[in-house]
Amino acid sequence: MRAPAPTVYVVDDDPDVLKAIERLLQSIGLNVAAFSSPHRFLESYDRNAPGCLVLDLALPGLNGLDVQRVLEQQASVLPIVFLTGHGDIAASVQAMKHGAADFLTKPIDDTALIAAIHEALARDQVSRPAQLERERIAKRLAMLTERELQVLELIVAGRLNKQIAAELGTTEKTIKFHRGNLMRKMGVRVVADLVKLAQRAGVGATPGT
Amino acid sequence: MNWVETAWTMMIAASLMLGVVHLFVWYKQRSRYANLMFFVLAVSAAAYGAYELARMQAETPADLATNARWSHVPLAVVVISIVGFVRLYFNAGRLWLACTVIGVRLVALALNFLTGVNVNFLEITALDHLQLWGGAVVAGPIGIPNPWAIVPQLSNLLLVVFIIDASVTLWRRGGTVARRRAALVGGSLSLCITTAGSVAALVVTGVVHAPTVLMPGFFLVVLAMGYELVWDLASAAQLAAQLGASEHRFRAVVEAVPSAILLVNDKGLITLANAQAETVFGYQRAELVAKPVETLIPEHLRTPHAGLRSGYAGDPRARAMGADRELFARRKDGAEIPVEVALSPMPTRDGLFVLVSVVDVTERRNVERATARQRDDLAHLSRVAMLGELSGSLAHELNQPLTAILSNAQAAQRFLAQSPPRFDKLVEILADIVKSDHRAGAVIQRLRSLLKKEESQRHALDINEVVEESMRLMRSDFLSRQVLVSTDLAETLPMVSGDRNQLQQVLLNLVINGCDAMDGQAVDRRLLVRTRATVNGNVEVSVVDRGAGIPVANLERIFEPFVTTKATGLGLGLAICRSIVAAHGGRLWATNNPECGATLHCELPAKRD
Numbered sequence: 001m002r003a004p005a006p007t008v009y010v011v012d013d014d015p016d017v018l019k020a021i022e023r024l025l026q027s028i029g030l031n032v033a034a035f036s037s038p039h040r041f042l043e044s045y046d047r048n049a050p051g052c053l054v055l056d057l058a059l060p061g062l063n064g065l066d067v068q069r070v071l072e073q074q075a076s077v078l079p080i081v082f083l084t085g086h087g088d089i090a091a092s093v094q095a096m097k098h099g100a101a102d103f104l105t106k107p108i109d110d111t112a113l114i115a116a117i118h119e120a121l122a123r124d125q126v127s128r129p130a131q132l133e134r135e136r137i138a139k140r141l142a143m144l145t146e147r148e149l150q151v152l153e154l155i156v157a158g159r160l161n162k163q164i165a166a167e168l169g170t171t172e173k174t175i176k177f178h179r180g181n182l183m184r185k186m187g188v189r190v191v192a193d194l195v196k197l198a199q200r201a202g203v204g205a206t207p208g209t
Numbered sequence: 210m211n212w213v214e215t216a217w218t219m220m221i222a223a224s225l226m227l228g229v230v231h232l233f234v235w236y237k238q239r240s241r242y243a244n245l246m247f248f249v250l251a252v253s254a255a256a257y258g259a260y261e262l263a264r265m266q267a268e269t270p271a272d273l274a275t276n277a278r279w280s281h282v283p284l285a286v287v288v289i290s291i292v293g294f295v296r297l298y299f300n301a302g303r304l305w306l307a308c309t310v311i312g313v314r315l316v317a318l319a320l321n322f323l324t325g326v327n328v329n330f331l332e333i334t335a336l337d338h339l340q341l342w343g344g345a346v347v348a349g350p351i352g353i354p355n356p357w358a359i360v361p362q363l364s365n366l367l368l369v370v371f372i373i374d375a376s377v378t379l380w381r382r383g384g385t386v387a388r389r390r391a392a393l394v395g396g397s398l399s400l401c402i403t404t405a406g407s408v409a410a411l412v413v414t415g416v417v418h419a420p421t422v423l424m425p426g427f428f429l430v431v432l433a434m435g436y437e438l439v440w441d442l443a444s445a446a447q448l449a450a451q452l453g454a455s456e457h458r459f460r461a462v463v464e465a466v467p468s469a470i471l472l473v474n475d476k477g478l479i480t481l482a483n484a485q486a487e488t489v490f491g492y493q494r495a496e497l498v499a500k501p502v503e504t505l506i507p508e509h510l511r512t513p514h515a516g517l518r519s520g521y522a523g524d525p526r527a528r529a530m531g532a533d534r535e536l537f538a539r540r541k542d543g544a545e546i547p548v549e550v551a552l553s554p555m556p557t558r559d560g561l562f563v564l565v566s567v568v569d570v571t572e573r574r575n576v577e578r579a580t581a582r583q584r585d586d587l588a589h590l591s592r593v594a595m596l597g598e599l600s601g602s603l604a605h606e607l608n609q610p611l612t613a614i615l616s617n618a619q620a621a622q623r624f625l626a627q628s629p630p631r632f633d634k635l636v637e638i639l640a641d642i643v644k645s646d647h648r649a650g651a652v653i654q655r656l657r658s659l660l661k662k663e664e665s666q667r668h669a670l671d672i673n674e675v676v677e678e679s680m681r682l683m684r685s686d687f688l689s690r691q692v693l694v695s696t697d698l699a700e701t702l703p704m705v706s707g708d709r710n711q712l713q714q715v716l717l718n719l720v721i722n723g724c725d726a727m728d729g730q731a732v733d734r735r736l737l738v739r740t741r742a743t744v745n746g747n748v749e750v751s752v753v754d755r756g757a758g759i760p761v762a763n764l765e766r767i768f769e770p771f772v773t774t775k776a777t778g779l780g781l782g783l784a785i786c787r788s789i790v791a792a793h794g795g796r797l798w799a800t801n802n803p804e805c806g807a808t809l810h811c812e813l814p815a816k817r818d
Contacts, residue, residue: 013607016645020616023638028630029622058605059686085605106612110619192298 006121007051010034011041011067012083015061016133017106021054024110029119049077050128052101052120054113057091059085065091068098071186077131079120083108140186148182151175156198157192211345217262220428224255227435234442240731243298246290247438251431251724253286258424265420267346270333274326274351277421281321281328281361287427288314288368294434294815295375299390301382306517317361317487323732325355327414337418349420354413365406372398386444390437391557397433401426469567473502475560477518489548489569493542502565507539522561525554538567547574572588581665584788585711590661591785596659598721598795605685606652617642623796655682656709665708672705672712672748673698674739679716690734697739703815705748707793713814715797719752719809722782726756726807732803746812747795755806764799786811 008030012018015036022034031051036039038059045053053071058063066081071078079101084091092103101123102116144152147168154164163177165172188194214306219321228251231244238244260280267273292307321328333352341347376572379387412418427645430557463470469486489506490497497504503511504517528549530536540547547570553561596603622636624631676696687694705712720738727734737753760769766772770784783797792795795813802808 014613016613016641016648017609019641020613020620020645024616024623025635027620027627027634058685060688061693063688063691085608086601096639106608107615108612110616110623179294 004049005031007031007033007046007049008054008117008121009041009045009051010054010066011038011059012036012054012056014056014058014117017056021108021113024113025054025117028114036093036153038067042067042070045076045078047078050121052079052081053123054081054083054190055087056094057082065094067100068095068100070095072098075131075135077124077127079123079127081113081116081120134200137186137197140197143185144182148178148185150160151178152182152194152198155179156195211556212343213341213345213347214262215264217258217265217424221255221258221262224251224258224428224431227431227713227815228252230257231435231438234438239424242300243294244438246294246297247431250287250290250294250434253290254281254424254427254431256283257287257427261420261422261424265349265422267336269337269352270352273336273348274330274333277329277333278321278327281318284423285314285318288364291402291430292371295372295394295398296758298394298434298437299379301374301378302363302371305317306367306371306374310364310371313360313364313367316358317364320355320357320360324357326352327355328361329355329358329409331355331628334758339418339420347420349418358410362406365402369399369402369406372402394437397430401430405440449566466566469569470503471502471565471567472630473563473565475522475562477501477503477515480562481502482727486567488536489518489540489546489567496541505538505567507537510537520550521554521563524563525556526561526786527553538569546571549705569805581792584792585665587713587781588664588665588714588785588789591718591781594661595714595717595721595782596656597684599686599717601689602683602686603652603656606682610649610652612647614649617645652682659713661710665711667706667708669704670707670709670712671814672700672740672750673702674811675713675716676740676750678739679720681712683717683720686721686724687736690724690728692727692734692736694720694738696734697737699741702740702748703741703746704814705793705813707813708789711789712793714791715811716750716752717754718782719750719811722809723752723754723756727743727752730756742815743812746815750811750813751808753802753806753808755802758801758805759799759807761801764801765797768797 008019010025010027010032011034012020012021013036018036020035022032025032025155033045035044038055039062041053045051055064055067059067063068064084068080071080079093081102081104082092082095082100083104083106085106092100097101101120104112104116104209124166141149144207150168154167159167160173161172165175168175183189183194186197232248234240235244235248258282260276260283264273264276264280267276289311292302292310295413296302296304296307317328325331326333330350330352331354333350335351337349337351337817338346339349345493373393376391376399377396379391405423408417408419409421409423410420412419442551446657463481463483467485468479469489471486472481473508474480479497479500479502482492484494486492486497487494503514506514528551530552536548536550537545538547549568549570551565551566553566555564578583613649617638621635624638625633676698680694680696683694716738720736723736724734735755738752739751739753741749741751743749763772768783768787770781787797790811790813793813796813797809797811800810802807
């Protein structure tokens with residue numbers, strides 16, 4: 001199955017600039033959705049569809065960094081290419097720390113912008129399946145009982161059934177039962193896969209928990 | 210010659226003398242008809258006196274009768290002139306009574322010639338020789354009384370009534386002079402006429418054997434009237450002396466006044482000029498007098514001035530001339546000087562004179578101009594400093610259209626590179642490029658104008674436009690400071706007269722201050738700029754912030770120079786803003802809002818056409 005064409009979202013409160021960038025991106029055949037208000041963008045973007053965001057840093061009400069924070073809270077992987085009027089170093093550092101794809105200074109050269117967008121779209125293509133998997137694992141983890149989670153953590157830590165039973169103050173038979181249930185819920189057949197999944201989901205990442 | 214002749218001759222001569230004196234008075238002052246009347250009275254009294262003297266020396270009854278008949282002619286003139294004198298001199302007395310007195314007297318005069326030997330006797334039968342004190346012997350009439358003698362008596366009676374009535378009227382008017390006049394002239398006249406009438410009646414009826422002597426009575430009347438008239442002349446002379454002194458004082462005051470003074474008559478000619486006028490206008494006084502006042506007015510204003518002058522004559526009030534505009538005068542050397550002029554009307558018998566006071570304000574204008582220049586310089590300096598503060602924002606305002614232009618141009622290049630080239634897109638792209646270019650051009654224009662150092666110029670301004678333009682200039686600043694700005698602009702506002710750059714400076718300053726006031730706070734960084742028409746027809750711009758507000762003690766102090774609450778800045782901004790607003794005839798003040806923050810108000814007078 002071929003993935004749908006990615007959407008390039010553009011958010012800038014200056015209508016002239018917004019229109020010009022939209023036009024530039026359309027000239028190279030990109031699918032563009034332009035918004036003059038960050039709120040309108042947040043209301044209407046599709047977090048499951050591929051794409052990237054070209055975002056002006058200085059916006060009235062909700063500025064670029066605020067929008068980035070909201071997207072982060074919504075667990076969106078949409079890569080962001082920031083535009084700024086003047087090279088604001090503090091803001092760019094903060095934006096990059098939070099995973100901005102690029103940071104361009106206005107006026108923007110078309111090649112730089114197009115390159116940044118292509119890179120962002122490529123990054124989106126990569127991060128989107130991983131994100132999907134992360135979400136899938138998270139969904140499965142959510143189905144586990146508390147006891148099964150405890151057992152999972154200990155399995156990931158490399159304990160044997162007997163050791164687990166002793167640690168949790170129960171019988172080895174009970175542990176086997178939990179283990180069977182959680183393997184089924186997580187959709188794996190062998191322990192190696194279970195450990196891989198759990199690590200990807202960050203379970204038992206820090207020893208001692 | 211016995212004493213009677215001597216006395217009568219003297220009285221006649223004295224009456225004539227007094228009469229002639231007042232004829233001269235009348236001749237010099239034609240409006241003094243009372244003096245003319247007095248002359249007629251005195252001369253006719255003298256004439257009657259001459260008849261009376263001859264009558265007392267009559268040798269036959271026929272002589273006496275003829276004399277008595279003709280003596281009624283001057284007698285009638287005496288009566289008529291008394292009436293005239295009283296009317297003119299008292300400015301009182303009933304006209305109908307006056308006419309009746311004269312009418313009856315004329316009837317008596319007619320009867321005098323038509324009946325008997327005269328109006329008093331049908332016939333004079335004998336002479337009554339009367340021995341007087343001191344051995345003098347005079348003749349008196351014995352005869353049959355004329356029944357018509359009642360007519361002259363009636364005339365006398367009416368005359369007395371007329372005089373008393375006029376005297377009472379005069380007395381009631383009050384005033385020492387009028388009352389004395391009423392008592393002295395009115396009293397002596399009434400007394401003499403009553404006495405004379407009674408004597409005549411007694412003699413005619415034969416009750417008393419005596420000559421009908423009226424002359425002493427007339428003489429007393431003449432003396433009393435003469436006294437009054439001379440007193441008038443004396444007081445006129447006194448008045449003239451006072452007037453002279455007063456004019457002397459007037460001239461002394463006019464000379465001492467530090468401004469130029471001109472007295473201009475109703476024909477627009479200068480009649481008086483003081484020493485200061487010589488200094489101000491550079492003319493000698495003699496050169497100014499009798500010249501039209503327009504001589505001192507710049508040539509191009511002379512014709513309108515003549516019109517204004519006649520307009521002033523229609524509504525003469527003491528006032529400053531041309532209070533709403535600058536006035537200029539022309540010196541002898543042709544130089545035009547700025548002046549202030551005050552006018553006071555002086556109504557005189559010779560028409561409306563105007564006292565013109567002119568002050569040369571060249572020096573004051575120079576000082577004012579220098580002050581204004583300093584204020585403009587200071588305003589410019591602080592404007593440049595303020596634009597420095599805003600430079601980031603201003604650069605951004607230029608950057609936005611440049612960004613749009615670049616992206617549009619590059620989009621066009623890419624559309625053209627396609628095959629087939631997308632020419633259809635070019636029309637709107639180029640239109641947008643032009644639009645953005647204009648936008649950038651406008652920012653640069655405004656900046657250049659704000660940075661330029663030029664003398665303040667007044668134009669008709671829509672304050673809403675100034676607000677909107679300022680908001681555009683500061684847009685990026687609001688964004689980077691994360692201040693939400695809203696405007697509430699009145700739809701119909703009168704225009705104001707002002708310097709665009711300076712008023713924009715004031716507004717930018719107030720807005721920057723409002724933003725500064727909210728710098729430290731995490732939330733609610735909102736600023737409102739509002740315009741409205743005030744109740745008195747002016748325009749008010751308010752900048753409302755939601756900061757901490759201003760301590761009450763500082764509400765006025767913040768407008769003093771070098772008073773600042775900020776870590777940076779000289780504290781000149783608001784002081785300069787206030788001086789700019791004041792120079793525009795407006796005011797700038799601060800208030801605290803009910804809930805939070807402060808409002809800076811700027812009221813500007815509406816432009817009057």
